[in-house]
Amino acid sequence: MKRLHTKNCNWLLSLCFCLAMLSAKAQTDIDGIMMTKTNFCTGVVYSHSSWKNYWEGTFKRDNANLGTVSTQMIGVMGNYGITDKLNILFGVPYVQTKASEGSLKGMKGVQDLSLWVKWMPVDLRIGKGEFSAYGVAGYSFPVSNYVVDFLPMSIGLRSKNLSLRAIADYQIGKFFVTGSATYVLRSNIKIDRNSYYTTEMHYTNEVKMPDAASFNFRTGYRSNSFTGELVFSNWTTLGGFDITKNNMPFPSNEMNATRAGVAFKYTMKQLPGLSVIGGSNITLTGRNVGQSTDFSAGVFYVFDFKKKNKKNSPDPKKI
Amino acid sequence: MKKQFFYTATLIVLIGWGTGCSKTIDEKNLSYPELNPSKTDLNAGAWKTILLTNPDEFAVAAPAATNTPGYIAELNEIKSWQNKLTGEQKEIIRYWSAGAILRWNEILRELVAKHNLPPYQNADNTYPAPNANNPFAYPQFPFANPPYASRAYAYVSAAQYDALVAAHHFKKLYNRNAPYKLDSVIKAMVPASDLPSYPSEDGVVIGVTVELLKLLFPTDLAFIQEKANEHKLYRIMAGANVRSEIEAGESLGKLVAGKFTARARADRAGTAGGNAALWAQLEQQTIATGETPWISYESPKRPPMLPLFGKVRTFLFDSATLVSIRPPAPPSTKSPEFKKELEEVLYYSKNPTRERMRIVHFWADGVNTATPSGHWNAIAADDFVKQGYSEVRWARNMALLNMALMDAAIACWDTKFLYFNPRPSQVDPNIKTLTGLPNFPSYTSGHSTFSGAAATVLGQIIPAKASEYKAMASEASLSRIYGAIHYRSDCVEGLKCGERVGGFAVNRAKADGADQ
Incomplete structure (x- = not known):
């Protein structure tokens, strides 16, 4: 197996940037790495995201009635190698929100379960490096009956999302670049009231959620024991409307954000199944979202369900 | 090949799953039947008019004959x-x-x-x-x-x-x-x-x-x-x-x-916002009684919402009647009764259930909504479309409802700015709210007053649904305690006062000639 397979987990959270949070996302669904056949990587990630300023449409402001809005998350994630070229992944976070000022009560609960199928159809040597391409299909849905129509305190947006992603990865020696593009189909959601105003009145409890597109670019150093990378990402809602002046946010707002961050993963030589991860992101520009800064850290372990068959294990030297 | 098949099959399942349901939304008001x-x-x-002295106060010229070229x-x-x-x-x-x-x-x-x-x-x-x-x-x-x-x-x-x-x-x-x-x-x-x-x-x-x-x-x-x-x-x-x-x-x-x-x-609504001197005076006059005055919880502090709306001219009764239906003073902030009510609000703040949150948000009718009055108009409209009313009967029933709702607002604001008492979260900062905290005094609850009035009027118009309306009003009222923004006495007295206001619309309905 080639460099793109690993026995290490490479989970990192790209935590949502929204006034609420979108689903917590694991990095492995967006990177150029596959789990080896029969290996199961699982672990826990904690993240903390907060913002003081937010964009009301294009108007950047703070709000003394919210102060700093923070979101903490603990997520359980897993990645299983069905084959070296086909992985399935899952993630489910517990989320808690809090505003430092004002009277609004924070919310907490289990948010959305995400499932992905990740497939690597292309893995070639090009020039001095190796090129690989991936297709990822993901589906997420709420696993608790959390309140959505209480932004920015809600823990999520409740839509069932189908995401389709293409990833390209190129590695020369220990340096790599990865780019990906994702289209997210979002289902309508239901709220607790039977009318609401967007740019006009609606007499229904159902809200049409615009689809979204996201782009992710990452580059850095990648070896079997250490990965360090720079990450740029963009999320653009394809439709939706702006928060009007001094209004509350609404789930179908046009939420956009461009972010930059760093991420690392370290695998202990003495215990190659165990890895720790960490990362941080800042929000460069946005629309109808908080200008969030996040930090995350996690621990993962790889179990091999076919220990006896050594042939399927990766060869670290090839990485 | 097997892998590819698995992948393709999974993808198809996922697409079917995610996009199986259409994004088209049927909005209820667009499927209302034709007026018949x-x-x-x-x-x-x-029928008895409201401001017109006579139905022919304004003349309408006779129409041209139907055989004219025009x-x-x-x-x-x-x-x-x-x-x-x-x-x-x-x-x-x-x-x-x-x-x-x-x-x-x-x-x-x-x-x-x-x-x-x-x-x-x-x-x-x-x-x-x-x-x-x-x-x-x-x-x-x-x-x-x-x-x-x-x-x-x-x-x-x-x-x-x-x-x-x-x-x-x-x-x-x-x-x-x-x-x-x-x-x-x-x-x-x-x-x-x-x-x-x-x-x-x-x-x-x-x-x-x-x-x-x-x-x-x-x-x-x-x-x-x-x-x-x-x-x-x-x-x-x-x-x-x-x-x-x-x-x-x-x-x-x-x-x-x-x-x-x-x-x-000329109904005094234009000056209902008051001015800085009035806002200070409201605070001072409550302090003078030994009670804790309401303070804006917003930051920066926002002047109270329309403090003189209680002086606006009512539709269904005169200003002396307004005083006579005014709720009694709320429990003193120093009384054991008040402490008990405060504890109840803290309980609901700390222990929200999903059902109570649904109730809070269903009735919240906060910023960017048609307000509680609009919510009750929507409830009325949903029922009126099934009743086979003529336009004039629609108008009569909506007028009864909305005059009652406006007078309920006046009665409630009159009460709020007379007693000027604090919100629960002002007295106990541990009380966090499950909906936006309104920027005006607590006693009595506006939602309760509106809902008491509306349910009373609608119960007169469609008697078969009277108990249903009453239950809705009660839920709307309780939603404000569940949301941790009102004490129970705000809600109980608000509901009662609203019912008194609604009674004046009921009396009018009985005598306006529409049901004879």
């Missing part, structure tokens, strides 16, 4: 439209055929929701106030908060009612048949009616409503005129009115509106 009155209420010209030309206009109706025009007919009072009530709720946003602060942490004389400057006029909204619904509904009573007087007097009855080529694209068509009830509603909206929502006149033009054209395309019937109705509606706009300009 079970009776014409031909004699509604004799009238025949008007029939030809209808035929020329009906010759080439597009799908879009048929859709316009379908939309408006649900009823004039209903659709304009919806438009009004939409305008309220759009304008129900508190102004953003100035750089110096003061707040700008909307200015009716400069309505386009930020913050646009109006800030359609719950008291403002209740007043808007009341004026529009009451004026529509008086205008339709006057219209019925002249309909009966002139007794002209609808175009589809006079010319067999003309199709009735709305349910045929025996009600005389001059002056047009739709024209009357357009005339009176647009004139009031000029006063109440001046920045939306382009939108309002577009709706009015579409509404007029609908009647012609549907074969229900010739143009001059609509114009005669519109003129009458405008004249009746004049009585209501004159009242509105």
